[in-house]
Amino acid sequence: MKLCILENDFLDPNVEAIYIGYGTMFERLLRQAGAQGQIDIFNTVKGEYPDSFDAYGAVLLTGSKADAFSQESWVLALKEKVQTLLKTKKKLIGVCFGHQLIALCLGAKVGRAPQGWGAGRMQYQWLAPELPQAQGRETVALLASHQDQVFDLPSGAKLLATSDFCPVAAFGVDDHVFCVQPHPEFVEDYSAYLLDKRRAMFGEEKYLAYTQSLAEGHDGLAFARMMVAFINGQ
Numbered sequence: 001m002k003l004c005i006l007e008n009d010f011l012d013p014n015v016e017a018i019y020i021g022y023g024t025m026f027e028r029l030l031r032q033a034g035a036q037g038q039i040d041i042f043n044t045v046k047g048e049y050p051d052s053f054d055a056y057g058a059v060l061l062t063g064s065k066a067d068a069f070s071q072e073s074w075v076l077a078l079k080e081k082v083q084t085l086l087k088t089k090k091k092l093i094g095v096c097f098g099h100q101l102i103a104l105c106l107g108a109k110v111g112r113a114p115q116g117w118g119a120g121r122m123q124y125q126w127l128a129p130e131l132p133q134a135q136g137r138e139t140v141a142l143l144a145s146h147q148d149q150v151f152d153l154p155s156g157a158k159l160l161a162t163s164d165f166c167p168v169a170a171f172g173v174d175d176h177v178f179c180v181q182p183h184p185e186f187v188e189d190y191s192a193y194l195l196d197k198r199r200a201m202f203g204e205e206k207y208l209a210y211t212q213s214l215a216e217g218h219d220g221l222a223f224a225r226m227m228v229a230f231i232n233g234q
Contacts, residue, residue: 005027005041006059068100068148095185099170109150120209121141124141125161140219143188150181185220
């Protein structure tokens, strides 16, 4: 099945040579998780979109430093595309900003989280052990980097993951929406780079706690296998 990745940001120049872009980070992860079909990447900040989404079995929206509720022209253009894709029940995967934008299009509230930034390794209660590749799991640990959150579950959605810090950490709608707030595509070194970048903002105590949490491991690859199963309609 062909996958369209809508890449919603640029990497900082000093790490671009290593990771290329968020779209490439996802492609690498999904290949490791068993994805075999064609994967095309379009950067929405530059106004890139496929001529048609018809040939794609699924569309993945990456994260972004932008707000999902931003009035920036490229965000508004993306929102229109997502609303159309939702109406046609195209399979959609949203991560971080993508998770929030899809939730917003489904009528949920999104905004700055009063509890502040989520960063480092975070653990969530997993509420859908019956999903393919979930392997009966009760928790999922992923790397996070966000200051916005989805405040309420969209109408008709099922809550898939939750925590005290992030109540709507993942949700799904039937067989055509699969969204998650943290980042399965992140690797420890990239998370460490983001933490170093915001060290002064976090303060030393939080910075050290976030950094130390990266050594505990995460379930990014296992989560990506769930994403591949979703894409393949399993």
